[in-house]
Amino acid sequence: MTSGTARPTAPPAPIRALHTGSGEPLLLLHGFMMSPHCWEQVAQRMAGRCEVFAPAFTGHWGGPELDGWFIDISALADRIEDQLDEMGWRTCHIAGNSLGGWVGFELARRGRARTLTAIAPAGGWQTPSTLQLRVGLKFLSLLPLVKIGKLLPDAITYHGLTRQAVALLLTKNPEAASRAGLEATITSALHCRAMIPMLVSGLRFPALEHLSTLRTPVRLLMCESDRVIPNRLYARRFLEELPDSADRILVHDVGHVPMLEAPDRIATLIAEHVYASRTRLRAV
Template identity: 60%
Template structure:
């Protein structure tokens, strides 16, 4: 199940460590490469599994013109069954956070850490359409990127542009991770099907009945899903027992620029008997 972690090759899945089972789900248009440094830090206490989502670079194919997160969750559930994981701790970022909530509703989560999750809207929401329009603007860019020579695609200008989109301090992100981000985005077959599905199908809706211990991590400098607009649904609809934490000084994909902090926040939440934090 696990392929090479070389940054220029697609990663089918990261699978490392031993201990409590931990599932890590990557954002839209990225791949498991974004979890590599977090997985390394947690592998001394957890068996970490970070698969490539269907339709993404390194992931299984995804057929259909309209795709919603429930189909992505179906594929991940099948992978959990293959591993023999009836339940596991789950952490997901952006689209991965949305899929993580879907899996939690199916009873597959022991704990849930949602990092700048997508899906925080009801059907026919203005926020839902606005986010779709933002990502739609990436279609011609990623299409052009496939034809650009690799030397330009992985050059300093392209890396800087990618870093500014997903991180506050892009210079803290290793260059090879920025190159992998660009490569994953230009090889995301699910881009249009998921955009179409996200507009047609509802978001996460009411989360107040969610029984699993939940931690929401909001990124202070999130340029993709800004907190002012997109975090309100989660702040209002998560159970009172859920943690609500603002992670300072990071962008939308904080695992790339602050792996120590993200690993610590996930590990802390996994520990039983901890006090609930109600920050922000």
């Protein structure tokens, strides 16, 4: 619940990566200004059937430091590939939300994905374009709030009204999001070192290649009440360009980060896609 329980004794701690469970290798990728914390409830539910790895992106809370001021999707994917190599994962199942979905498509292009579950994926715009500019301005408008938030005491930073505002942006049902999940989301945003570099570099990001040639089995999960990148505008390329074999699912009654409010449903939708793929043998 977003209110009514005692406040934790300390703010959440950064996580370099969640790594739990055994079975099919599953990579979980978080969104822009988020962290592996957003996957905690889904990871718990998947750990009985999958070896789950959810790393923090470069420049994000808990992740590797930025090298310079330019960072793009390719650089984020490079670092994830290095981590997969360190773990001995030549390929794995991938689920990514928002920015994580965009990086997931890049990793699929590189042949690293057995399956891809893209949850409200970012990147469904041409470069340059009005859609690209609009989403950039939306995140840029958060910059003053982040700057102020860093100066405030915890009692205000994690106040119920702050959590409610964050929940209203990212979920459809604020009361369904856990207090711990919302506090980790706030902390992730305040400690995202990649915020300005990615917003500036984003003007130069190349657009996603045409998706019709993608060979990886894809499940697209569109969030019905997405207030960050609404389906009406930002899902069009994915709907039109993905192969006919791709699943296209509208997840009802959830916002842009559905793992916060509906972890059971999201875990089930990922698991279905992972296990359906086991009947489709592919050379990798």
